Amino acid sequence: MSKSFYVTTPIYYVNDVPHIGHAYTTIAADVIARFKRLQGNNVFFLTGTDEHGQKIETTAEANGMTPIELADKVVTRFQDLSGLLNITNNDFIRTTEERHKISVAEIFRRVEEAGDIYLSEYEGWYDVRNEAFITETQLEEIMTIPEDKRPIIEKVKEESYFFRLSKYQEPLLEHYKKHPEFVQPGYRLNEVARFVEGGLRDLSISRTTFTWGIPVPGNSDHVIYVWFDALTNYITGVGFPDNEEMFKENWPADVHLVGKDILRFHAVYWPAFLMSAGIELPKTVFAHGWWTVEGEKMSKSIGNVVDPYQVVEEFGADVFRYFLLREIPFGQDGDFSKSAIIARVNGELANGLGNLVSRTLGMIEKYFDGKVPVAGDLNSDDANVRDKAFTMVDIFEREMDEIAFHKALVALWDYIADVNKYVDESAPWTLAKEENQERLGTVLWTIVQAIGVVTILIYPFMPESAEKIWERLGSQDPINSKILSDTKDWGIIQSGQTVEKGQSLFPRFEDS
Numbered sequence: 001m002s003k004s005f006y007v008t009t010p011i012y013y014v015n016d017v018p019h020i021g022h023a024y025t026t027i028a029a030d031v032i033a034r035f036k037r038l039q040g041n042n043v044f045f046l047t048g049t050d051e052h053g054q055k056i057e058t059t060a061e062a063n064g065m066t067p068i069e070l071a072d073k074v075v076t077r078f079q080d081l082s083g084l085l086n087i088t089n090n091d092f093i094r095t096t097e098e099r100h101k102i103s104v105a106e107i108f109r110r111v112e113e114a115g116d117i118y119l120s121e122y123e124g125w126y127d128v129r130n131e132a133f134i135t136e137t138q139l140e141e142i143m144t145i146p147e148d149k150r151p152i153i154e155k156v157k158e159e160s161y162f163f164r165l166s167k168y169q170e171p172l173l174e175h176y177k178k179h180p181e182f183v184q185p186g187y188r189l190n191e192v193a194r195f196v197e198g199g200l201r202d203l204s205i206s207r208t209t210f211t212w213g214i215p216v217p218g219n220s221d222h223v224i225y226v227w228f229d230a231l232t233n234y235i236t237g238v239g240f241p242d243n244e245e246m247f248k249e250n251w252p253a254d255v256h257l258v259g260k261d262i263l264r265f266h267a268v269y270w271p272a273f274l275m276s277a278g279i280e281l282p283k284t285v286f287a288h289g290w291w292t293v294e295g296e297k298m299s300k301s302i303g304n305v306v307d308p309y310q311v312v313e314e315f316g317a318d319v320f321r322y323f324l325l326r327e328i329p330f331g332q333d334g335d336f337s338k339s340a341i342i343a344r345v346n347g348e349l350a351n352g353l354g355n356l357v358s359r360t361l362g363m364i365e366k367y368f369d370g371k372v373p374v375a376g377d378l379n380s381d382d383a384n385v386r387d388k389a390f391t392m393v394d395i396f397e398r399e400m401d402e403i404a405f406h407k408a409l410v411a412l413w414d415y416i417a418d419v420n421k422y423v424d425e426s427a428p429w430t431l432a433k434e435e436n437q438e439r440l441g442t443v444l445w446t447i448v449q450a451i452g453v454v455t456i457l458i459y460p461f462m463p464e465s466a467e468k469i470w471e472r473l474g475s476q477d478p479i480n481s482k483i484l485s486d487t488k489d490w491g492i493i494q495s496g497q498t499v500e501k502g503q504s505l506f507p508r509f510e511d512s
Contacts, residue, residue, distance in 0.1 A: 004042040006253045007032050010262060011050040011093065011233050014074045015059050018081055019298065020291050020306035020324075020336055021259060027321050028288065028330065028405070029257050030087045034460035035400050040483050044250045046237040047082075048093030049075050053226035057212035067212040071096055084309060085317050086463050093237045095214075095229055103236035104214045104229050110277040112217075116167065122160040122204040127151050135201070161206040161216060163228070168272040169200045175271065175281065183267050184286045184403065185331040188260065192267045203269065231270045235279065253282040255403070263287040286403055289333035306336055314338075318462035319345055319506070325405040325461060342509045349506035352416050353454065357469055359423070360447045361501040367432050372448055372474065373441030374495045382446045385422050386490045388415060389453045393487045396457055405461075412457055419450045445495065448473065452493040456482050465505055474498040 009029045012022050026047055033045040051071040060070040075094060082089055093100065111117055125134035127142075134142070134153060142150060176182060176193050183189035206222035207213070213223030234253055239246030258266050266285045274281050290297075293304040311320050323341050326348070328334035364370060378386070392415040399408035423443075431440040452473060459466035459479055470479040474497030486492055 002042070004044045004250050005033075005036040006044045006046075006238065006250045007036070007255045008045075008234055008237075008253055008257065009047040010256075010258050010266075011048040011095065011230055012078050013050045013053075013055070014071050014078070015055045017305070018077050018308055020293075020308065020311075021298075022078070023081065023085060023308040023320070024291065024324050025257050025259065025288065026081060026087055027085055027324055028403075029255075030085070030089070031321070031325060031405065031460045032255060032257075032400075032403065033088055034463070037480075038456070038460060038482070038484050039397075040485075043090070044238060045089045046091050046093060046234070047078075047087070047089045048091075048233060048237070049078050049095070050226070050230045050233075051075070051094055051096045052213040052223075052229055054207070054210045054212070057210050060212075068096060081308065084312055085321065091237050093233050095233060097236075100229075100233060100236045101214050102242070103240050104224060104232045105217050106241040107232055107235070107273065107277050107279075108224060108228070109217055110279075111163065111273060114276045114278070116164040116276040117161050117205070118164070120160065120162050121158070122162075123157040124155070126154050126156040156209070158208050159222075160204040160208070161219075161222060162202045163205045163273070163276070165200045165203040165269070165272055168275055169196055171275055172196050172200075172268065172271060179283075181284055182271075182281070183263070184284055188263060188267075188287045188331075192263065195264065196268060200268070227265050227269060228273065231265065231273065234270075234282070240279075252280045254284065256282050256285045258285060258287050260287040260289055286331070288331055289328070292333065292335045294337045295335060311341075315341055315345070315509075316464075318465045319349065322349065322409075322462055326409045327406075329406045330403055339511050342511045345506055346508045348413055350504070350508050352413060352420065353458070354504060354506040356416060356420050356423070356447075357451055357472070357505060358501060360444065360451060361472055361499045363428050363432075364444055364448070364499050365501055367428070367440060368444070370498050370500070372493055372495050372497045372499060373445050375445035376438045376442045378442065378446070381422065381426065382442060385419060385446050385450055388418055389450055389490070390488060393453065393457070393484070397484060400460075409461070412454065415450075416454060419447060419454075422450075423447060448493045448499075449490050453487045455479065456484075456487050456492075468502070468505060472500045472502050474500070 007029050009025045029045060029047065033043045036043045056067050056070060060067040063070065079092055081087065125139050127134050139153065142153060173193060173196055176189060180186065180189060183192050205225040205228045206216050207225060208222055211223060213226065214229055216222040216224055234256065235251060238250035256266055263285065271281045292298070293306055296304060298305050308320070319341065323344050326344060327340060364372060392411050395411045396408045399411065426443045428440055428443050431443065451469065455466050455469045456479065466479055473493050475493065
């Protein structure tokens with residue numbers, strides 16, 4: 001049995017509403033999953049929600065609800081994102097599920113059996129919003145933040161179980177050295193390594209001041225620290241500990257996608273827990289950047305939080321997906337604005353791809369009764385379009401394997417521009433006037449093959465648009481049945497297929 005490609009998003013905290021950050025990570029994971037399927041891989045794609053912890057308990061009490069009632073009510077906000085954004089996740093995990101409780105208890109027992117858990121007392125600072133323990137150095141940094149934007153920090157003193165994180169300082173550094181691909185982008189690995197080199201303290205992994213969580217095995221007075229609980233979802237979702245066959249088929253994860261703010265939990269705590277439990281480490285943790293909104297940090301108080309539902313209603317899911325992964329190199333911070341979306345739509349989508357498809361299929365309808373013509377002998381210009389396609393596909397695949405969405409899309413749209421240039425220089429309308437049918441047929445056949453290749457490659461990013469183009473090309477087999485090697489078949493769109501120009505794929509927007 002060959003191992004599946006396993007990609008995850010972080011699990012989203014239900015004490016929040018879905019915003020651009022959630023959409024960004026989920027879309028990125030979906031594009032990876034779709035592309036890996038395009039390569040011919042079996043894929044397992046997991047997303048879900050984090051539903052335990054002090055914040056949930058406090059919010060539920062304030063609303064006269066039990067924590068599980070609150071979680072059940074708000075989890076649909078995140079589950080519905082899959083349908084809204086055309087996400088193809090295989091599973092959606094909730095940390096309140098029984099399978100997850102079993103998984104967390106099992107990994108806790110394994111870590112305890114390894115001698116890495118002990119009972120003591122924790123006294124220190126605690127970040128309530130992020131449910132994170134804070135060092136004195138981190139506290140000093142937090143106190144420099146303006147008071148109205150500062151997270152809530154509490155002084156905590158309670159009995160606690162501790163994980164011997166300090167024991168794993170050198171093993172972690174050795175792993176980073178042997179596996180530089182473990183944290184991406186590379187400069188994030190340097191940040192993580194410097195943090196670990198600065199010294200690791202043992203980590204408190206239980207709480208007694210609230211009850212909403214998974215009890216510590218053998219001591220129900222304690223609930224397991226929310227991050228020990230949450231991170232375990234990645235192995236719960238693929239069958240740990242009961243379904244050994246499923247676990248073996250999917251684990252280790254190939255890519256954990258996370259925001260840069262939670263990288264430390266995934267690149268330090270999580271691998272240390274797994275080392276202790278004797279479980280193989282994930283291959284890569286990829287930390288992406290944050291989005292600002294027209295130059296300002298997103299804030300509920302300012303009222304500039306980007307609602308994915310509103311963006312999709314205005315522009316459509318495909319445009320939203322394309323914009324988020326085209327606008328900035330994945331890993332860097334970006335700025336969201338409607339003007340930026342409109343510029344991408346009107347320029348690259350409408351004038352670039354949409355124009356290419358529309359005018360080509362329109363000419364086939366006009367000059368060949370809507371049937372893809374038969375090609376004659378290819379001249380050097382025709383062959384150049386073909387050869388550039390093959391080169392572009394190789395570049396596209398390489399960049400996608402590196403999770404460089406931006407570069408892959410640049411290569412693809414550069415090719416679209418080349419094909420549009422070929423249309424202009426070949427001037428099919430002039431060939432039609434000259435009644436040079438053989439040459440006209442060859443040119444339009446060549447353009448249609450280029451569109452076929454492009455359509456297969458845009459499918460991971462813009463599945464609805466790709467399906468529409470594929471249908472308008474007259475292809476009978478569904479586009480999701482195609483694999484990447486099909487793009488090297490220069491003839492994938494067969495002569496005689498009935499095409500349909502249809503309405504504009506990407507209507508232009510006015511920027512007010």
